[in-house]
Amino acid sequence: MEQLNNYINTHKDRFINELIELLKIPSISADPAYSTDVLETAKTVKKSLEDAGCDNTEICETKGYPVVYGDKIIDPNLPTVLVYGHYDVQPPDPMNLWDSPPFEPVIKKTDLHPDGAIFARGACDDKGQFFMHVKAVEFMIKNNQLPCNVKFMIEGEEEVGSDSLEDFLKENKEKFKNDIILISDTGMISNHTPSITTGLRGLSYVQVEVTGANRDLHSGIYGGAAPNPINVLAKMIASLHDENNRITIPGFYDKVEIISDEERAEMAKAPFNLEAYKKALDIDDVHGEKGYTTTERFGIRPTLDVNGIWGGYTGEGAKTVIASKAYAKISMRLVPNQDWHEITDLFTKYFTSLAPKSVKVKVTPHHGGQAYVTPIDSDGYQAASKAMETTFGKTPVPQRTGGSIPIVALFENVFDSKTILLGFGLDSDAIHSPNEHFGVWNFLKGIETIPYFYKYYTEMAKG
Ligand code: BES
Ligand code: MN
Ligand code: MN
Numbered sequence: 001m002e003q004l005n006n007y008i009n010t011h012k013d014r015f016i017n018e019l020i021e022l023l024k025i026p027s028i029s030a031d032p033a034y035s036t037d038v039l040e041t042a043k044t045v046k047k048s049l050e051d052a053g054c055d056n057t058e059i060c061e062t063k064g065y066p067v068v069y070g071d072k073i074i075d076p077n078l079p080t081v082l083v084y085g086h087y088d089v090q091p092p093d094p095m096n097l098w099d100s101p102p103f104e105p106v107i108k109k110t111d112l113h114p115d116g117a118i119f120a121r122g123a124c125d126d127k128g129q130f131f132m133h134v135k136a137v138e139f140m141i142k143n144n145q146l147p148c149n150v151k152f153m154i155e156g157e158e159e160v161g162s163d164s165l166e167d168f169l170k171e172n173k174e175k176f177k178n179d180i181i182l183i184s185d186t187g188m189i190s191n192h193t194p195s196i197t198t199g200l201r202g203l204s205y206v207q208v209e210v211t212g213a214n215r216d217l218h219s220g221i222y223g224g225a226a227p228n229p230i231n232v233l234a235k236m237i238a239s240l241h242d243e244n245n246r247i248t249i250p251g252f253y254d255k256v257e258i259i260s261d262e263e264r265a266e267m268a269k270a271p272f273n274l275e276a277y278k279k280a281l282d283i284d285d286v287h288g289e290k291g292y293t294t295t296e297r298f299g300i301r302p303t304l305d306v307n308g309i310w311g312g313y314t315g316e317g318a319k320t321v322i323a324s325k326a327y328a329k330i331s332m333r334l335v336p337n338q339d340w341h342e343i344t345d346l347f348t349k350y351f352t353s354l355a356p357k358s359v360k361v362k363v364t365p366h367h368g369g370q371a372y373v374t375p376i377d378s379d380g381y382q383a384a385s386k387a388m389e390t391t392f393g394k395t396p397v398p399q400r401t402g403g404s405i406p407i408v409a410l411f412e413n414v415f416d417s418k419t420i421l422l423g424f425g426l427d428s429d430a431i432h433s434p435n436e437h438f439g440v441w442n443f444l445k446g447i448e449t450i451p452y453f454y455k456y457y458t459e460m461a462k463g
Pocket of ligand 2: 086125126158185
């Protein structure tokens with residue numbers, strides 16, 4: 001593509017500096033203390049769309065944090081690409097494990113990122129990744145290379161479940177109408193092995209509360225005679241998996257998509273090195289459902305994990321006490337055909353039934369979403385594949401990932417369009433963890449690849 005590499009080379013320092021400015025604002029959607037920062041970020045994103053040459057930029061109110069819109073409609077008869085991303089980020093804790101402050105971005109070299117990586121909360125998830133689209137569109141607009149229409153939907157509540165987006169989408173269907181949705185909010189296998197995400201898991205997230213006596217008790221006076229909610233909760237959680245690490249909730253697997261041996265064999269061709277996987281995590285063995293490989297365990301199988309558990313005395317030293325209450329936060333990652341509302345109900349019924357009469361149990365659903373699988377024979381997938389082939393010199397591998405972007409399944413219902421998950425992050429980029437980072441090479445490679453997607457997609461869609 002004419003001028004593309006030149007444009008990136010000339011402007012890359014500015015691109016990086018603009019991203020750094022965006023990363024300085026702590027847009028933590030989970031914590032109300034940061035609400036002004038989240039709103040400030042939305043304004044900065046709107047401005048960046050304007051600067052890129054977009055028209056009709058707007059901060060659209062929702063029940064929660066706003067959605068940022070911008071478009072460039074060159075001809076209503078041409079196809080329209082909708083770019084989705086999120087400007088909110090995960091909380092940075094635990095703070096003491098960051099080598100540099102999460103909202104003071106720095107560029108440092110790593111083994112996997114010899115050209116340097118930007119270290120900051122949101123660098124990869126998702127500010128760095130959606131910003132590649134802003135810069136790619138800037139290139140196309142400023143150089144008259146935009147072959148079709150583009151619309152942006154950058155939201156501010158993805159990390160807390162996109163609660164306001166469903167109603168917002170339904171009310172603004174016409175505004176966001178599109179032919180294909182393009183998202184960079186996932187990863188690829190490695191910088192030498194490009195891949196395109198073809199599946200996201202669904203999610204059901206719940207909190208459980210187990211209550212014993214009406215107050216905390218002396219563990220000597222009452223121990224052994226009164227119920228201990230922490231002991232009970234631990235046992236209840238332990239019984240949610242059997243000896244083969246299968247989930248014991250009745251009906252949990254009933255609707256799980258059955259994948260043929262041929263398909264499993266095809267999926268197994270994607271490069272994956274178990275030894276490197278264990279080494280990267282510093283574990284001597286992996287753990288998961290019997291009868292499935294590691295890539296299947298995170299790609300095509302549902303799971304249940306405790307994300308947090310608390311209760312009783314956790315301060316310095318020892319306190320002899322039997323707590324009145326114990327809590328846990330539990331996530332279930334779901335696969336195609338499992339309905340998250342139904343799974344939440346099955347969990348609630350079963351979990352409640354596990355409790356002995358001595359305690360009371362409360363299950364509070366948080367949020368969820370359906371799984372999503374995108375076909376590889378669509379124009380969108382083929383265009384993305386050709387784009388990566390052009391800039392990486394290799395055909396990307398289709399791969400299902402374990403993460404979730406709950407809104408994607410809804411997009412298909414509301415717009416009847418496919419979503420293409422063209423991500424440039426690496427699993428080792430530490431999203432949601434301390435020291436999150438995004439390779440400078442990856443950032444620039446994304447900006448280089450995206451314009452080819454538009455070119456090939458428009459050619460294909462025109463037939
Ligand atoms: N970008 C991630 C999802 C992701 C990351 C998918 C890497 C595939 C590979 C997204 O921001 C995220 O963190 N989603 C949450 C769900 C949400 C409801 C909190 C998740 O997967 O836990
Ligand atoms: Mn994300
Ligand atoms: Mn995330």
